[in-house]
Amino acid sequence: MKISKIKDFFVSVEVIPPLRGHSIDEIYKVVDKIAPFNPAFISVTKHPAELEYYEVDGRILKLPKVRRPGTMGIVAALKMRYDIDVVPHLTCIGNSKFELEELLIDLDFIGIDNVFVVRGDKKRNVIKKDGQYEYAYQLVEQIFNMNKGKYLYQNAKKTDFCIGVAGYPEKHFESPNMTEDIKYLKRKIEAGAKFVITQMFFDEKKYIDFVERLKKENITIPIIPGIKPITSYKSAKKLPGTFFIDIPEKLLEDLREAKTEKEEFFVGIRHTIKMIEKLREYGIPGIHIFTMSKPDPVLEILKNI
Template sequence: MKISQIKDFFISIEVIPPLRGHSADNLYKAIDKIMPYNPAFISVTKHPPELEYYEIDGQILKLPKVKRPGTMGIVAALKMRYNVDVVPHLTCIGNSKFELEELLIDLDFLGIDNVFVIRGDKKKNVIKKEWQYDYAYQLVQQISDMNKGKYLYQTAKKTNFCIGVAGYPEKHYESPNLKTDIKYLKRKIEAGAQFVITQMFFDVEKYFNFVKLLRDEEINVKVIPGLKPILSYKSALKIPGTFYVDIPEELIEKLDNARTPKEEFWTGVKYTIKLIEKLKENNVPGIHFFTMSNTDAIVEILKHI
């Protein structure tokens, strides 16, 4: 089902593929715990290849390596295993537009209804492909064209993808300000994006303010709040530097005052439940959980909501 057409409140989760050489069994075990709560969809992250040095036959070679391969394999496996809508992340960085066209044709064969488009992080050692897009709106436009039967270099039937993009209640770290960031988001919507999943946030007012600013700009698509429970004081200190978001003083103090890891865990769970209660009171379309493929805290939250 297209995410843009879901009418009732829903929950959904994001998972990451296992590290290279690892089994998907732990991922399945984590998702098994969530399935009794009927997630509307599961999104799967994509990781571009990065250049690393290897010694092979006495030579030092710089070769591409994907640390978390198998996104498309995981997408197919989850769809067949759980009979649930699965949403693959599509990244501009690390893919040429021609590779993306072939990938989208394969996803159409698989019966994938929804895709999530991001530019991807600009890391020094990530390989830049020829014919690679610089901005997410360009890939959104390509998918929109495919939905109309317009391909880059081949003839095929029309696709029917519902396209999602990322939104940043506290702005993307590269944007000079929130207003400019919303201008970039509007460009993605105008190119054909039909829903937004936000970056994680820990203050509901930032989400409400963000949605108001979008509506003022006549951006009227679903804006799905993305949440990640913070389960330790240590992780609370790391998250701002990794995801460029603020942690409220109230949460930091509660985590700092917790005497055991178990108390920290429950502090994070209870804080997230309160966030969700406030969001539901304001009729959000659903809640999207960033799980990092660990769903124990999410299950405890879902028991209460």
């Protein structure tokens, strides 16, 4: 199933791999609860290796380690266990173009139809690889070429990936302004992207304004809103510093006035449901919910929509 060709309103979810050394059962516990709602697809995030310090035999060693490994294993396991389309994240940072080609060949072998391309965060301790792309559009071009049978150094079997990329209703924090940010998004689409999943936002007007600006640039591929339920005042205060997004004043005030954690939870859920209803009135293709490995907020939303 190609995400770009889904006609009816759909719900999809994102999961993150468990921490190194933890069990995939952590993922199953989340998806087991969500699967009965028939999500259109499940996306799985990817994390690059970072340099960390370890004491080994009295010596301090600096070693590469992925905090949340197993993305591709989880993709295969979810596909087999639930018979649901699974979408792996592919990151430029931390992967060479040669490694990415091999990874794409493996994904083609196991029948993956859709991939989601991101540049990745430029953290100071992330290991940079030779042959690593600097921009997401470069990886989109590589995949688009593989779909035409053009591999890095040979012509071979055509793949058939539907390529998704990220969009930012409040602009990427590195972009000087929204106009510049949309130029980068347009470049990814011109390179071959067929759908967009947005960064989280908490005011439907941000998404609507974003899409209207894209229409003026003749961008008509599906723009899928990324939804993150806020369920506590603490998380509402923390999110802007991590994801560079705004929290509406009314939502923050309502969370602050809640007397218990349960009240906070339902304040956030009601806000999310109301926002989704307004988005559906506008005419969104579907919603993509970031689970953050917490199924309860997602279930509450799914029950109500």
